[in-house]
Amino acid sequence: MVMKKGLVVTGDAQFLEDESTKIFARKVADHYSARTNQTLEEREASPIIHLKKLNNWIKSVLIQLYARRGDAVVDLACGKGGDLIKWDKAKIGYYVGIDIAEGSIEDCRARYNGDADHHQRRKKFTFPARLICGDCYEVRLDKVLEEDAPFDVCSSQVTDSFDVGFALHYSWSTEARARRALANVSALLRPGGICIGTMPDANVIIKKLREAKGLVFGNSVYWIRFDEEFSEKKFKSSSPFGIKYKFHLEDAVDCPEWIVPFHVFKSLAEEYDLELVFVKNSHVFVDEYLKRPDFVELMRRLGALGDGNQGQSTLTPDEWEVAYLYLAFILRKRGQPEQKRVNSRRDKGKMQISKEDIMYVGSEI
Helix, strand or coil: CCCCCCCEEECCHCCCCHHHHHHHHHHHHHHHHHHHCCHHCCCCCCCCHHHHHHHHHHHHHHHHCCCCCCCCEECCCCCCCHHHHHHHHHHCCEEEEEEEEHHHHHHHHHHHCCCCCCCCCCCCHHHCEEEECCCCCCCCHHHHCCCCCCCEEEEEECCCCCCCCCHHHHHCCCCCHHHHHHHHHHHEEEEEEEEEEEEEEEEEEEHHHHHHCCEECCCCCCEEEEHHHHHHCCCCCCCCCCCCCEEEEEEEEEEEECCCCCCHHHHHEEEEEEEEEEEEHHHHHHHHHHHCHHHHHHHHHCCCCCCCCCCCCCCCCCHHHHCCCCCEEEEEEEECCCCCCCCHEEEEEEEECCCCCEEECCCCC
């Protein structure tokens, strides 16, 4: 790892990728950097407000299920910091947020510090934090975070606003990026550590594509379009990477994404000592966890389905269809958990983050 013009540069030859992929990743990062934080009024006026609230509920449930008091958390593709409050409620002990988009990292810094002028600000966060700007699927993060690891929880999730930062499905443009993503997750987690993730459900997307008359399908709030190269709607099992489609979601996403065949994802994860705990489509997830009273109350408070008392509107059928496009998964790092060690790594975090505290990292080719 070397320092070059204020940029920490770290990489290795095993995961080299072509320059066009990097340029494309930069363009997507710029898209998310350009998106601004919304006021409460703007957020509530969103045509997918209840879908955002539902996604918020799913992530809150995952964090409540798997995060423990005092945990060290690394948030890959942290975006604008939309999950900071969730981690605070879980009483974690240390947080590292990483995202490729400089604008998103700056918004995350403002949110953490309490400088942001939007509805989500509340009391001071209770955990120290670090923020890093870099491509999680290009940079070797075990070198960058050598003094911070191991972590108890790694998170890579679509945010509540669907500003996905670069959640794991963005790593699937090439095999090199997919492998780097999983190698980073594995290297950062302690034995027995947990990776929490959400991503598009490839089975659902391909099923809808094959049911469509052409290469475009959707409803009033979203559409997905595949290029002509997929006109036969067949996908070679020998080429599971780089299957690109354009995804548009009202008031949220307008970017290329990549199909992630989950059986390939699971097999690749196993190569990096990451075992699948569960994978559930969002519809199944909602049905299962709404059977628990505490999560029913959480859903009521978040308002995805209305509160049942004041005639609030609820998730529309079109929003519910979008929810079907996503899944949630949990991976666990193989090995016997050691007794949780207490070391000085949390001293690297700060309770107030300045612009100068943000680390910028890139890979050396």
